[in-house]
Amino acid sequence: EDFIKHFGSMSIVWSRKYKILTQFVPISVETDNTETIAQIxxxxGLNRGVIQWMMWAKPPAKCHTNQRVTHLIxxxxxxxxxxHAIHNGLYIGSKSCAVKKVLREAQWCTKCQRYGHDNNAGAPHFAKDCKWLHDVCGGCGGNHRLIECPANLSTGSFCVNCNTPDHPVWDRNCEAFKFHCDKLSAIYKDHEYLYFVTDDISTWESTAVVPVLQGQMQVPNGNG
Known part of the structure; x- marks a missing residue:
């Protein structure tokens, strides 16, 4: 209470949320439907009300025409x-879906497509603060925006971070992307663990070794 009283009457205190990535979820799932969430x-095997909200990692509207599954946060x-969800997975749309903890990932500027450059003192930055002279296409590396790109990216992609002509900047196998993600993981030590670390010693397993746990983790009740 002594801490909170220093804030204005309009201040809102948000409790921490724990974010996980649920893989290969049917696109037909209505993520904003309360009945759908309750059914999940x-x-x-979870208590009602433990899911705060859900959102697609990639909006279905941007998925391929024939794509039937995508990832859900x-x-x-x-x-x-x-x-519990990480260990046992989630059942969504009558489908068993694997789950993993969401880690911080390297973000590149959507103007210059780089993680940092001399014009911005080498620091990561957002497009609104970018001092690069022109837009750079993340698909082909040309001096234009992606929506204006004339290239066939299936054969004409180019990564300006790797200087490699076989993938766009958003390719998750990009060596530059993986390098910068590794730098983040070196800073944020919670990346070293498969689970969110708690007093339960079974959550102390390192991601360096795939844990083999007996049985299922106990589902906490509503009283903690």
Whole structure:
């Protein structure tokens, strides 16, 4: 209370949310439907109300025409419930979906497509702060925006970070992307763990070794 009283009457205190990535979820799932969320909780053996909200990692509208599954980000209200989902997966749309903890990833500027350059003192930055002289295409590396790109990116892509002509900047196998993600992981030590670390020693498993745990983690009740 002594801490909170220093804030204005209009201030809002948000509790921490635990974010996980649910893989290969049917696109037909209605992520903003409360009944759908409740059904996922029931099917996955979770208590009602533990899922705070869900959102697509990539909007279905931007998926390929014939694509039927994509990844879904789910926010939980506690580390224990998130860990239960990571260990046991989630049942969504009558499908068992694998789950993993969402890690921080390297972000590149959408104007220059770089993680940093001399004009910005080598520091990561957003497009609004970018001092590069012109737009750079993340697909082919040309001096234009991606929406104006005339290239066939299946054969004419070019990564300005790797100086490699076989992939665009957003390719997750890009060596520059992986390098900068590794730098983040070296800073944020929670990346070293498969689970959100709690007092439960089974959450202390390193991502360097795939854990083999007996049985299922106990689902916390509503009282913690």
């Amino acid at each position: 909780e029931v099917d996955s 789910v926010y939980f209200d506690s580390a224990e419930v998130a860990n």
